[in-house]
Amino acid sequence: MRRSERLLYAADGLDLRVVDVELADGEHVERPFVRTPRAAGAVVFHNGRVLLLWRHRVITDTWGWEIPLGEIGRDETPESAAARHVEAQTGWRPGELVPLIRIHPAGDVADCDHEIFLAHQVSPTAAQESGEPAEGGELAQWLPILRIQRLISEQAITSATTSAALLHFLADLLQARAAH
Numbered sequence: 001m002r003r004s005e006r007l008l009y010a011a012d013g014l015d016l017r018v019v020d021v022e023l024a025d026g027e028h029v030e031r032p033f034v035r036t037p038r039a040a041g042a043v044v045f046h047n048g049r050v051l052l053l054w055r056h057r058v059i060t061d062t063w064g065w066e067i068p069l070g071e072i073g074r075d076e077t078p079e080s081a082a083a084r085h086v087e088a089q090t091g092w093r094p095g096e097l098v099p100l101i102r103i104h105p106a107g108d109v110a111d112c113d114h115e116i117f118l119a120h121q122v123s124p125t126a127a128q129e130s131g132e133p134a135e136g137g138e139l140a141q142w143l144p145i146l147r148i149q150r151l152i153s154e155q156a157i158t159s160a161t162t163s164a165a166l167l168h169f170l171a172d173l174l175q176a177r178a179a180h
Contacts, residue, residue, distance in 0.1 A: 069114065152166075
């Protein structure tokens with residue numbers, strides 16, 4: 001049972017906290033964890049391809065493919081945040097977004113809450129048409145959906161949120177094909 005929680009450090013919307021937990025035998029233990037802002041993103045799928053970003057992660061000093069994802073603003077719905085991040089990060093404006101999956105990718109060490117949507121239609125923004133780089137200079141690229149499993153196996157996709165969202169989407173595709 002969770003007894004108390006205290007803040008150790010806070011910066012840029014991330015909190016490092018410690019929670020006091022009472023175990024079934026009455027023993028108390030402290031568990032550190034990270035509290036992060038809620039985030040929203042999208043799997044954008046069109047013509048057999050998925051739109052991904054090639055990103056560098058400073059903490060792990062690794063590069064990998066990820067779906068567009070970012071913080072949900074204070075007075076923003078998860079759906080509008082997902083649309084905003086897709087457009088800002090890729091230069092493509094998503095059409096209708098439908099809920100795909102909601103996950104907590106690091107439940108043992110963080111309280112991340114990610115709401116992921118699916119878009120089947122997109123249109124280029126002025127930045128995309130002019131060839132300007134996406135937010136942060138990241139490369140946005142359309143990759144064949146059939147390469148996703150291999151990219152995960154090769155560790156070119158390591159983000160838990162991206163992996164879960166793409167594999168969930170692939171399972172939905174297989175299920176829809178099996179039904180027909």
